Amino acid sequence: MSARKAFYVTTPIYYVNDAPHIGHAYTTVAGDVLTRWHRQRGEQVWYLTGTDEHGTKVERTAEANGMSPADWTHKLVHESWLPVLATLDVANDDFIRTTSGRHRHGVAVFWQRLKDNGYVYEDVYEGPYCVGCEEFKLPGDLIESSDGEQLCPIHSKPVEMLSERNWWFKLSAFTEPLLEHYKRHSHAVEPKSAYNEVVSFISSGLSDISMSRSAVSWGVPLPWDSDQVVYVWFDALLNYITAIGFGASPDTPEGERFDRIWPADVHLVGKDILRFHAVYWPAMLMAAELPLPRKVFAHGWLLVGGEKMSKTKLTGIAPSQITDTFGADAFRYYFMSAIHFGQDGSFSWEDMHARYTAELANGLGNLVSRATAMVVKYCDGILPEPGPYTNADRNLQDSLLAASERADSAMMRLDFSAGIAAIRGFVEAVNLYVTEQEPWKLAKDDEQTPRLHTVLYVMCESLRAIAVLYNAVMPAAMTSVWSRIGALPHLGPLAERDVTEVSRWGQLPPGALVAKGGALFPRIEETP
């Protein structure tokens, strides 16, 4: 058992009141690709996702549906949120629910510690409150409706005036420490535009913030004041530590796990929740004397028809709408390759279909077909021994080395589209190689048999490398390739192959049994 620090990646925990859409799926897939890649570098990895289940909105929806909040969230988690992970082929190590005992316990321990450390005090607050946002608004935040009513600018719904005796977190104490931290760690928030936004916000000075609610019952009670619950955001953020054992004593297995996994290496977040993760969260951790996350990465929006995807505009798309037609692998491939991670990206069915057809069906899928078909046809499905290599063969090996190095460096910096582009470039090089070497002509001349065998071997050995490189993105399809080229009995499970050794030539042994399967990515004629 290794004591190495695990590479720890998190998604936001998703608010159960929403239906899962491709925006949620996008974040989750990104984390899955990232963690699968790191696992294939031989690293210890921990990948966490989960659900955020407390707050007034959930409480009211449950009530409207005639259920208790506990029953209501249980139903949503099991009918909507957990199935999405299976739909997308996500290999998370854990799934945290804020309603779970370990989380509620950890939250109580955490805030008690902050109170003991002197960062929590009592005060009265009066002001407009938006239930949709679950937060107090400043009068200046509000917009006025046509009939003079004060509305929340985000939800365009009337605010409620509340006067509360609350507990407050001394956020103001962390203005300078946070600035110092971000000055020292200029990559702790990415992309750069997000970093600049965060630093600029902190520079303008931080105000203390209310961390509890008295009018809400669906939440985690304060350990020292059972009339109040922890404000939902200051409950939710803690999932990143409660899930891995915070709150357990250090000599227990849970406590040891916390020490091995924390701090997070990457918090993946949408840019809408950047401030919570890059300002409030690190301040809370400082107050608790815990290490800070190494990176918060804010990705962009998925745009549909040029606008941010939205349920009210009927542009919200469920992941299954896409996977039912194209499959989970194509879903993962499309969103990771077509959109530069960190920027907004356009989704359209036309683009999805076009890239699927060109890059997966005609490009990669067809390459697998032609390689396996020829080994079956010319060599009875037994991978032949290669003869002497020519320049063409060596050039292809060189391009594999270059592609794998570029892919690794891109994946390490979360530039998924560049990583995939590097691998796709190698696939295209192999297709070109096949066309130029014309093995079907070599097959017609017995004297050319050694050369034919070399070409067929190069093709299959290339597929071996492609399967390893693409496994993080398309695990199911690449597992199929792994099996078709007969790699499994000789090389073991695909997921255990190290991406940093992928370019070492000659790993697939001659004699491997090659089989032709059905279309890896069948052509799809109709678009929904």
Add this chain to the structure above:
RNA sequence: GGGGCGGUAGCUCAGCUGGUUAGAGCGGCGGACUCAUAAUCCGGCAGGCCGUGGGUUCGAGUCCCACCCGCCCUACCA
């Protein structure tokens, strides 16, 4: 109001510190080939007032100013 980002071929986007005829992929057209999912490979073509209007410069998509449009952050007056 202030700040930031984006507005480049039909579509999605590259174009660093200004320099010869502004690029890629996809789509469209032509050719080669037949192992393969009518796939692959090659070639050319098309076609873009590089958001608008000024300015600096021998020369600007690339710098400066103003403005228009989209989005984000932030502040706020009646």
